[in-house]
Amino acid sequence: MHKKLLVLIIAMTQVMVMAKGPIMKFVSKEIDLGKVDPGKKVQAVFKFTNVGDEKLIIKSVKPG
Amino acid sequence: MEKTAFLPGESGTIKAYFNTAHYNGSVTKTIQVYSNTYGGGNIVRLRLKATVVTDLKPARTSIYFRNVVPGKSYTERVFIENNMHKPLEIKGHSIVGNVNASRNFPLKVGLVRSKDGKEYVSVTLKALKNMPVLERRSFTLSLETNSTKMPKMNLFIIIKMQKPVLVTPISLFMFGNHQGVKRVRRIQLTSNTGNPLEIVSIHSKAKIFTFETVREDEKTIDIWIGIRKDASLGVFNDIIQIVAKEGKTDHNFSIPARGSVIK
Numbered sequence: 001m002h003k004k005l006l007v008l009i010i011a012m013t014q015v016m017v018m019a020k021g022p023i024m025k026f027v028s029k030e031i032d033l034g035k036v037d038p039g040k041k042v043q044a045v046f047k048f049t050n051v052g053d054e055k056l057i058i059k060s061v062k063p064g
Numbered sequence: 065m066e067k068t069a070f071l072p073g074e075s076g077t078i079k080a081y082f083n084t085a086h087y088n089g090s091v092t093k094t095i096q097v098y099s100n101t102y103g104g105g106n107i108v109r110l111r112l113k114a115t116v117v118t119d120l121k122p123a124r125t126s127i128y129f130r131n132v133v134p135g136k137s138y139t140e141r142v143f144i145e146n147n148m149h150k151p152l153e154i155k156g157h158s159i160v161g162n163v164n165a166s167r168n169f170p171l172k173v174g175l176v177r178s179k180d181g182k183e184y185v186s187v188t189l190k191a192l193k194n195m196p197v198l199e200r201r202s203f204t205l206s207l208e209t210n211s212t213k214m215p216k217m218n219l220f221i222i223i224k225m226q227k228p229v230l231v232t233p234i235s236l237f238m239f240g241n242h243q244g245v246k247r248v249r250r251i252q253l254t255s256n257t258g259n260p261l262e263i264v265s266i267h268s269k270a271k272i273f274t275f276e277t278v279r280e281d282e283k284t285i286d287i288w289i290g291i292r293k294d295a296s297l298g299v300f301n302d303i304i305q306i307v308a309k310e311g312k313t314d315h316n317f318s319i320p321a322r323g324s325v326i327k
Contacts, residue, residue, distance in 0.1 A: 022072070022101050024108060033114040037213050039085045044112045049075040052101070056070040059098040061078055 023052035080112050086218075087116040119213045120152065121145040126220035127187055127205075133226050133257055135193040141176060141184040142219065152183045153210040160204040160218065168195035169223060173207065189223070200224050229261065229310050230254045231317050236289060236304070238323035246274055246290035251306070251319060255283040259311030263287070267305040272296070272325065291325055299324040 031044040050056040070076050080095050095110040123143040132138060146152050157173045159166045172188040185207065201223045206216050236249045255261040260282045266275045272295035276288040287306065299322075306317045 022070075022099070024097070024099055024101055026108070026110070029108070030111040030113065033112070035117045036084050036114045038087065038116050038118045039083075039214070039216075041081055041083050042114060044080045046078040046080065046095075046110050047075065048078070050070040050072055053072050055072070056074075057100045058068045058070075058076075058078075059100065062096045062098070063080075064094060064096060 021052050022050055022054045022056035024056055025049050025051045078110065080110070082112065082114075084114065084116045088118055088121060090115045117213075118211075119146070119148045120209060120211045120217055121147070122185070122217065122219065125218070126222060129189055129221070129223045131226040132189070132191050132223050134191045134195050134197065137188060137190045139186055139188045141186045144183050144185055144217075146183055148211055150210070151177075154185065155208040155210065157205060157207050160206045162203045165201040165203040166221070168192045169201070171205065171221075173205070185219070187219070187221070189221070191223075191225070197225050197228050199227075226256045228255065228257050228259075228313065229308055229315050229317075230256055231306075231319070233319075235319060236321040236323070238289070238291070238321065239326075240323075241326055242291040243295055243325060243327070244291070244293035246276055247288045248291060249289045249321075251287040251289065251304070252280075253285045253287070253306070253308055253317075255310050257310060258283070261285055262309040264307040264309050264314060265305075266307075268302050268321070270300055270302045272300055272302070273304065273321070289321065295325050297325050297327060 025048060027047040031046065033042055033044060036042050067076060078095070078097060080093070082093050091114050093112045095112065097108040097110060099106055099108070121144070123145065127140045127142060129138050129140065144152060152175060154173060154175050157171070168191065170190050174186045176184040176186050178184070187205065203221055205219045205221050207219065209215060209217050232252050238248050242248045253261060261284070263277050263285055266287060272292055274290035274292055276290065278286040278288065280286055289304070301322045304319045304321050306319065308315050308317065
């Protein structure tokens with residue numbers, strides 16, 4: 001009985017979080033480069049996955 | 065970004081760059097990503113943090129020279145926090161950006177070491193004697209150092225010159241039964257340069273004022289403003305134009321004078 005209820009709850013949660021459209025999921029939205037030297041060009045790489053069920057289109061990336 | 069479209073399950077990267085020049089200490093940059101999630105117009109904010117570590121850190125990044133008078137020299141010192149584990153050396157200096165602004169101000173840059181080993185950059189500025197007096201000038205002084213992390217250290221120089229002639233007050237209000245009174249209000253002119261001061265002319269449009277010039281000393285002159293005996297009654301709104309000679313230069317001053325003559 002308890003097992004059945006648990007399965008039902010899990011199934012319901014699955015439905016609730018089911019992807020609608022494209023979803024951009026980042027590994028981390030914040031990157032700390034730590035200590036860096038002055039007068040240098042430093043780089044950070046943000047990794048993401050489209051966990052949605054439609055094609056993700058990135059329109060623009062802007063600073064600010 | 066080379067690729068802009070990602071199928072479900074596909075991964076990608078966003079690369080963000082930033083130049084650490086002109087930063088000191090912790091810096092946070094934000095990046096906005098616009099995509100078609102949630103039906104378009106959705107924004108995801110990414111944050112990029114870094115701590116810029118310099119081995120030379122000036123106690124202040126700007127030097128302010130106040131009340132500068134032509135012909136005089138001024139020296140300011142800036143403490144430099146040195147984490148290089150070797151003595152600081154200043155190999156040279158140059159003006160960056162607005163070179164014209166520094167034209168009348170020859171600079172000397174030196175290094176001062178106090179007895180307890182503290183290092184200061186000393187900047188001596190000389191205002192040329194016959195230069196035109198300009199209220200405010202600023203430029204960037206770039207110092208060449210022996211630091212590998214900070215081979216160029218910038219100091220922002222701000223110069224505020226002293227007005228050659230000080231006039232007080234800047235406007236007059238005269239209200240009352242002053243017909244025929246010679247000393248109602250006083251305008252004082254003071255030479256700030258050390259040059260002698262002279263009054264060349266005093267004018268006003270309406271013929272209601274009387275002017276009396278009293279010399280306090282070589283650098284200070286008082287102008288007493290009175291109301292003529294035959295001044296018509298009523299409100300007046302006028303400007304008193306004064307031309308004063310300071311050294312060899314003429315200076316014009318306009319002092320608004322408002323009020324009314326009553327009986």
